[in-house]
Amino acid sequence: MAMPPPKVPFTWLLFKCKTIQQFKQTHTQLLIRGLSHPPPSLRPTVSFAALNPSGDIHYALRLLFQSSTPPQIFLFNTLIRGLARACHSHSMSTSCFVFYRMIDLNVFPNNFTFTFLFQGCATSRDFDLGRQLHGIVVKNSFALDVFVKNSVIQFYSVCGKLRDARWAFDESLDVDVVSWNSMMSGYLRNGEISEGLELFDKMPNRNEVSWNSVLSGLVNFGFLDDACRVFKEMPCRSLVSWVVMISGYAQNGQPKKALALFRGMQLLNLEPNSAILVSVLSACSQLGALNHGNWVYFYIQKKCVNVDSILNAALIDMYAKCGSINLAMQVFHLSKEKDVSSYTSAISGLAMNGRVLCACSHIGWVEKGFHYFHSMLDDHGIEPELDHYACMVDLLGRAGLLEEAENFIASMPMKPDNVIWGTLLGACRVHGNDQMGQGIGNMLIESDQSHDGCYILLSSIYAKTMKGDNAEEVRKSMRAKNIERVPGYSLIEVDGVVHEFLAGDRSHDKTEEIYTAWEEAVKKIKNYGYKAETRGVLFDIEEEEKETVIGYHSEKLALAFGLISTEPGSVIRIVKNIRICNDCHSAMKLISKVNQRKISVRDRKRYHHFEGGSCSCMDYW
Ligand code: ZN
Ligand code: ZN
Numbered sequence: 137m138a139m140p141p142p143k144v145p146f147t148w149l150l151f152k153c154k155t156i157q158q159f160k161q162t163h164t165q166l167l168i169r170g171l172s173h174p175p176p177s178l179r180p181t182v183s184f185a186a187l188n189p190s191g192d193i194h195y196a197l198r199l200l201f202q203s204s205t206p207p208q209i210f211l212f213n214t215l216i217r218g219l220a221r222a223c224h225s226h227s228m229s230t231s232c233f234v235f236y237r238m239i240d241l242n243v244f245p246n247n248f249t250f251t252f253l254f255q256g257c258a259t260s261r262d263f264d265l266g267r268q269l270h271g272i273v274v275k276n277s278f279a280l281d282v283f284v285k286n287s288v289i290q291f292y293s294v295c296g297k298l299r300d301a302r303w304a305f306d307e308s309l310d311v312d313v314v315s316w317n318s319m320m321s322g323y324l325r326n327g328e329i330s331e332g333l334e335l336f337d338k339m340p341n342r343n344e345v346s347w348n349s350v351l352s353g354l355v356n357f358g359f360l361d362d363a364c365r366v367f368k369e370m371p372c373r374s375l376v377s378w379v380v381m382i383s384g385y386a387q388n389g390q391p392k393k394a395l396a397l398f399r400g401m402q403l404l405n406l407e408p409n410s411a412i413l414v415s416v417l418s419a420c421s422q423l424g425a426l427n428h429g430n431w432v433y434f435y436i437q438k439k440c441v442n443v444d445s446i447l448n449a450a451l452i453d454m455y456a457k458c459g460s461i462n463l464a465m466q467v468f469h470l471s472k473e474k475d476v477s478s479y480t481s482a483i484s485g486l487a488m489n490g491r492v493l494c495a496c497s498h499i500g501w502v503e504k505g506f507h508y509f510h511s512m513l514d515d516h517g518i519e520p521e522l523d524h525y526a527c528m529v530d531l532l533g534r535a536g537l538l539e540e541a542e543n544f545i546a547s548m549p550m551k552p553d554n555v556i557w558g559t560l561l562g563a564c565r566v567h568g569n570d571q572m573g574q575g576i577g578n579m580l581i582e583s584d585q586s587h588d589g590c591y592i593l594l595s596s597i598y599a600k601t602m603k604g605d606n607a608e609e610v611r612k613s614m615r616a617k618n619i620e621r622v623p624g625y626s627l628i629e630v631d632g633v634v635h636e637f638l639a640g641d642r643s644h645d646k647t648e649e650i651y652t653a654w655e656e657a658v659k660k661i662k663n664y665g666y667k668a669e670t671r672g673v674l675f676d677i678e679e680e681e682k683e684t685v686i687g688y689h690s691e692k693l694a695l696a697f698g699l700i701s702t703e704p705g706s707v708i709r710i711v712k713n714i715r716i717c718n719d720c721h722s723a724m725k726l727i728s729k730v731n732q733r734k735i736s737v738r739d740r741k742r743y744h745h746f747e748g749g750s751c752s753c754m755d756y757w
Contacts, residue, residue, distance in 0.1 A: 156192045159184055178203055182211050186218030193218050197230070201237075212238040213248045220256030228262045247281040254287035258294040266291045270304075279308075286314045293322020298331075313341050317349060324353025348376050355384035360393075375409055383415040391419035392634050395428060407439075410447050417450040424711030424738050425629040426458040433467075449477035456485025459709060459736045459743055479512050480523050487530040488742055505531040526556045533563025534742070538572060554580055562741065626690035627711045630701050637693040646697065651688075654696035658687075661726035668719065691720050691737060699731065707734045715739045725749055 153159035163181060178199060185196035196218060200211050215234050219227040231253060238245065250273050257266035270279075270288055278284045285308050292301035305311060305319045316339045323332035336342075336350045347370050354363035367373070367381050378401055385394035398416050401408060408416070413432055420429035433451060436443060443451070448471045455464035468474075468482045486505050509528055512518040525548050532541035541560050545552050557580050564573030626637050635644065644650060658668065668687055691712050698708035716724075716739045728735050729749030737744040745752035 153184070155190050156185070156188075156195065159191075160195070178205060178208075178211060183214055186214050187221070191218070193222050193227075197234075207238065207241045207243050209238070209243050209246060209249070212243060213246070213252060216249060216256070217252040220252050220259060228256055228260050228265055231256050232265070247278055247284050250278050250281075251283045251287045254284070254291040258287070258291040261295055263295045263297065266295070267300075279304075282310065282312055282315070285311070286318055289315055289322070290318040293318055293325065296326050298322055298326055298328065313339070313343050313346065316341075317343070317345050320346065321349040321353065324349060324356075327357065329353065329357060329359070344372070344374055344376075347371075348374065348380065351377055352380045352384075355380050355388075358388055360384055360388055360390065375406070375412075378406065379409065379411045379415070382412050386415040386419045386422070389422070391422040392636070394419040395423070395425070395634070410441060410444065413441065414447055414450045417447075417454040421450075421454045421457040422711075423627050423629065423634045424458050424709055425634055426460065426709060427629060427632055429454040429458055443471065443473075445471075445473040445475040445478055448473060449475075449481045452478060452481035452485060456481065456488060457738065459738060459745070461485055474516060476512075476518050476521065479508060479518065480521075480527070483508055483524055483527040483531075487527045487534065502531055502535050502537065522550060522553060522556075525550075525552070526559060529556050530559045530563075533560055533566075536563070536567045538563055538567060538569050542572070624690055624712065624714045626694040626713075628694040628698050629709065630698070635694070635697060637690040637697070639690050639693075640688045641690065641693055644693075644697065646700070649700055650693055650696045653700045654688075654692055657696065657699065657727055657731070658723070660730050661723060664726050664730060666723060666726050668723075687719075689717060689720050691716060692723065695724065695727065695735065698735075699727075699733070705733070707736060710735070710737045712737060712739045715741055716744060721751065721755070725751055 153162055182196050182199050185191045185199060186193055193215075196215055200207075200215060212234060216231050219231045219234070235245065235249070235253065238249075250269065253269055254266060257263070257269065270291075273279045273284060273288065279288065285304065288304045289301050292298070292304060301319060301322050305315060308315070316335065320332050320335040320339070323329070323335065332350065332353055336346065339346060347366070351363055351366050351370075354360075354366060363381065363384060367377060370377060378397075382394050382397050382401075385391065385397060394415060398408070398412065398419075401412075413436065417429060417432055420426070420432065432454075435441070436447070436451075441447070448467065451467045452464045452471075455461070455467060464485045465482065468478060471478055483505055486501055486508070505528060509520060509524060512520055512524070525544075529541050529545060532538075532544060538560070541563065545556060545560065557576050561573055561576045561580065564570070564576065624639060628635050628637075637644065641647075658666070662668075691710055694710045695708060698710070702708060716737055721744065724735050724737065724744070724746045726749060727733065728746035735744075735746040737746070742753065
């Protein structure tokens with residue numbers, strides 16, 4: 137006996153649609169069939185058009201207002217909900233229109249209507265409308281409903297009106313965990329940390345949202361130690377908590393802690409998501425930790441992680457900053473999704489490594505940089521931003537094309553900022569164009585009172601051109617303005633662990649061996665003509681810790697540690713936060729020859745690849 141065909145409601149076909157075009161076609165078909173069958177119900181049609189990400193809110197509005205069926209509250213609420221999500225400039229005025237239309241048609245709003253309206257006001261930050269609605273809600277006793285109440289608290293706190301939010305919170309008798317969370321994250325979002333924490337302590341019940349809100353609130357304000365305590369106390373950590381904590385460390389200059397936490401995550405066999413990988417790569421870039429960075433790249437390939445433009449840019453940046461510009465460019469060429477951030481990473485990577493190759497190919501790098509710079513707009517329609525212009529000035533400046541750099545700045549469509557002028561000033565010092573340098577330096581000092589770099593550069597230009605008095609003047613005004621120096625430190629990654637050294641540092645476990653190794657290295661290179669400088673060069677580039685004996689600068693200690701703890705013949709990679717000084721530079725050149733080791737030092741400005749007694753920077757930096 138034949139089975140009867142299953143009775144599938146026709147409207148079910150609408151749910152199978154993936155795009156609004158398919159949906160409209162199917163809908164038209166159903167309306168035509170409606171001549172012989174009952175017409176499709178408005179409910180699924182309006183829901184799809186109003187709420188589906190590929191829907192069309194205007195289509196939903198037409199469907200509802202042109203329909204002859206009796207108006208239903210559900211349909212009006214669906215529209216208001218869709219409008220709240222749509223968040224375009226007219227969505228709230230359209231919401232009001234729908235709201236008044238339903239009242240005209242004698243359809244009375246319920247708690248959902250108001251909840252969605254407040255959500256819309258919060259998303260579009262429409263404080264005036266939200267406040268009027270609050271009046272209506274209070275008059276009509278809807279304020280007692282827990283959904284409405286929570287959306288009111290959320291609305292006020294998103295708009296930064298914490299007193300109103302608190303009033304709504306305090307006056308209700310029964311508040312649930314959502315109300316507590318909304319109130320607490322309102323405080324945290326608006327920077328009222330202690331109030332937020334007080335509420336967190338008082339909360340009768342906490343859920344995952346409560347913990348993560350307090351965690352990210354603390355991280356966003358840089359209270360990383362407190363955040364770490366909260367993280368440890370959490371009854372269960374979701375992926376979000378790991379993302380917040382690891383990216384918090386990476387973005388607040390604590391890359392070692394970011395990597396340590398990431399290792400902790402791996403020990404628990406938790407799979408990182410792409411946000412975590414981006415943060416880990418950023419930590420690797422900061423530390424110059426190439427081995428860690430490589431690991432992430434292999435992991436991405438092994439697990440077939442989808443490489444979006446952000447992850448892609450982070451990979452390029454990591455390779456460029458860890459001294460592997462060729463790998464960086466390889467990732468850049470292989471990437472499917474190139475956007476502004478990939479270009480920024482690629483161009484600034486090229487700029488930073490602009491002196492990797494010998495002098496004759498400088499122009500080659502400049503051309504490569506300009507090729508990418510132009511292809512941003514020409515091939516990808518991406519308008520270059522200030523950052524990209526700064527990179528190009530850097531690239532030109534490093535290649536010694538100072539006039540070209542000056543002309544390039546003059547041709548910029550926007551006003552050059554002090555970073556761009558500072559870059560050109562640095563190039564003037566390196567290439568000995570004192571006249572241009574003094575002009576720019578004085579202009580910068582007049583416009584910018586807080587940046588120490590340009591004071592140091594200008595005073596060193598004066599010192600070099602024997603205008604000692606002028607140099608002293610610049611230094612005095614710098615001291616008078618209390619411009620602080622950053623202390624110098626060097627990092628070296630050995631067997632996956634990053635070691636940090638300060639000048640004259642004696643805190644490392646192997647201090648004795650490190651200092652002995654350094655003395656031995658100095659003894660050897662003295663035979664090759666090394667004369668240790670016993671006093672700081674007064675107007676040297678960064679004038680690192682003048683009181684510390686120059687013989688124990690941080691990069692020297694890092695190098696000595698590298699010599700005793702890495703395989704003979706392997707590359708020693710060091711990252712320094714400020715520029716390398718003359719004395720360290722000459723010592724490194726000789727050690728690379730005597731010990732037959734390649735040494736790469738990334739300082740604040742660029743790469744130094746030491747090999748066989750010379751440096752890739754050709755002694756200009
Ligand atoms: Zn030094
Ligand atoms: Zn160098």
